[in-house]
Amino acid sequence: MGGYEEEVRQVYLVSFRRLVGQLYGVTGDLAEAEDVVQEAFVRAVARPRQFSEVADHEAWLRTVALNLARNRFRRRRVFDQLFRAGRLAPTPEAAPEMTLDRLDLVAALRGLPYQVRAALVLYHLVDLSIDEVAMTLGARPNTVKSWLARGRAALAKELSESEAIPHA
């Protein structure tokens, strides 16, 4: 294995599961999260030298995986229409074993627009700043602030019934 590929392998060992955990928050489907993260690594292996030149490998992989996830949302709408028309049977979403309140959060996240979901995950889970979230999602910082406010409000509303957010 060449030096560049070995570098990708090292990152794969360290970052794969962490990235799946982050992408799960965006996709709401474990299998899809695994798939887009694996595809991001495939693209890194296909261009190992360019990947090697990237300063923050995990950030690059996360951006690629997020873009893949977003493209799939677009395609999925076509299938959703077929499901509704009764022409296809929906596939159950893959989910890790979770407590009910965690599943509530995932369900609430899935109800949000893609960008809002991605912004929440990048800000609250990945711990990026507003500017960094904006850069990752190709948005302006004010747009990101708006998404975060809307997302937090929507989650609070969705989760209040199960009292999932403890109040200070």
Next chain:
Amino acid sequence: MLEQFFRDMADTAQDAARQPEFAVVRRRGGRRRVRRRVGAAALAFVAFSGLASVAVWGTGSATDSFTTSASPSQPPLIDGARILNLESADGQHIYMSVERCVTCGKDLVATDDGGKTWRSLGDVDATRTDVTVVGPEVLLAYSRTRALADTVKKPDQIVEGGGTPVVSPLVSVDGGRNWKDVTVDGDSVAKVSAGMRAIDCDSLPSKNSCGIYAVDPATGTVRQTPSQPPLDRVDLIETPATAGIWVRGVDPHTDRPATAVSHDGGATWNVGHFDAEPTNAKGVQPDVATTDGMLAFAMFIDDGAVRVYRSTDSGETWTRTNNGTNMPDPLSGPSSFVTFDGTHVVTAIDGENFTYLASADGREYAPLNIPALPALGHSPEAVTKTTFLFNGLDVIYTSPDGRVWTPRPLR
């Protein structure tokens, strides 16, 4: 705390994730390499045969041009310096958040001469590294704490958490040389001065009610504008100061998205509706781009579906021009811009690369190569009618019309 929920969720998914052997990824990567080489060879043959036409700005119209983007999907971060945020109100005074390395903190830097020389604003409190540029030399610096802890101030969006309080913003009226706490005068109102942008409650301490505010360019004092846009859930839209004050929100009567525009500093507002849009239950709002304040494009992006509207009367009437079926590639972000000649340019993903799509009227979008301007997934921005800026991550790019761009390396 929401952070804890996210962490628990991610940890659970992380533990449950099935990680194939690296050999599986390697095999797939190898197959991909072969496909790419075959594809490149085929493209070269087509180009050589004269079957592919390549047009660039300046030689062909925006809508009929075709090209492939040569830009990398993600550039190497050269020598560490990376521009996180780039803002200006006039194109001469430019402010940037810069990260000097992946693990370094952020620095604020500024230029007063369009990028010829730079100075540091490092003296401002290190925690206040998010900057809002309100006027050529008027700016706010504040910190976004990890913020479920924040109280989200908009009345219908209250989320109470705990933890670190919001750091009060500072204001500077001399280009970031001197700073002081923001003073909000709640007893009087003021129009937004010429050459200045409005701010909203997102930029103010949480005790202030939401609304549109003006900053006094001489003193930095903040006051509400004489009237407020007649919409719910109002957000400011970033536009050149000369384009007027643009906001988006929800019509309280229909619960559908709408815009409101003021050309008199916030004294009066004209409302435009998107009546064909669904009621706003999910909070989907349009991303609006305008340069001259009259011609504007609004894009709704909902789970990847795109709908484009166009207005030629400063947002009073919106006409749907595209329902997403004519977008050749998925968009890479919601932000877009309008060139001096009225072309709408959006960012998209062409296979593995970022690219630009352009349309003269918002109906048909075609791939577009902009000479000297890399496609990095985010949009250039109109600062004035004749000044456009683009964050090239380690270079800034400027343009007088959005068509011809000049790189200006950091010094």
